[in-house]
Amino acid sequence: MGRFAPMNAAYRVWDGEQMCYCGDEGICLSIGELGSIEGKVFGWSVWLRGYGVIAHSGDLKSVLMNGTDQFQTHSRLKRIYAGDIVKQEETAPGGLFGPEPFIGEVKMIDGSWCIVNEKKEECRPLFSETATNKVIGDVYQNPELLEGAE
Structure with missing residues (x-):
C-alpha cells in the first residue's frame, strides 16, 4: 500500500503538458510501491479524485519536483x-x-x-x-x- 505525502510537504508534477500542484482541488500524491506483486518497485503517482492516476514515475514524461x-x-x-x-x-x-x-x-x-x-x-x-x-x-x-x- 502506498503512502501519502505529508500535508506540509510541497510538491508539483510536470506531466508533459501541464503543471499539477499537489494539494490543489482533488489532486493527491502517493509515494510507495508500484508495479507487480513479485518485484516491488517504488515510485510516485499523482491522481485526481474521480479520474484516477494522471501522472506517475514510470511514464517517462512526468517529473516530480519538491x-x-x-x-x-x-x-x-x-x-x-x-x-x-x-x-x-x-x-x-x-x-x-x-x-x-x-x-x-x-x-x-x-x-x-x-x-x-x-x-x-x-x-x-x-x-x-x-x-x-x-x-x-x-x-x-x-x-x-x-x-x-x-
Missing part, C-alpha cells in the same frame, strides 16, 4: 519549486554579488537550494538576506528564459 522552503519576495505567498527559473536581484548597496540581476534554475545541490546558471557556470544560494527572488517561469514551460540568461 517545493523549497523559500517564497517569492514581495508578492503574495508563492512557493519556489525545483525547476523554477528565478531572477535574483541584490537590494543592498555593495551587495555580495553586485547590482546585475542573476537568472537561473532552482536546484538542490548538496542539501542546499541554489540558483544555477549553466551558461555562466555559476551557482548562488536561493536564500539571501540582501536579495529578492522573482519566479519568471520554469524549465518545462519556459526553457527559452535560460537560453538568454547571461
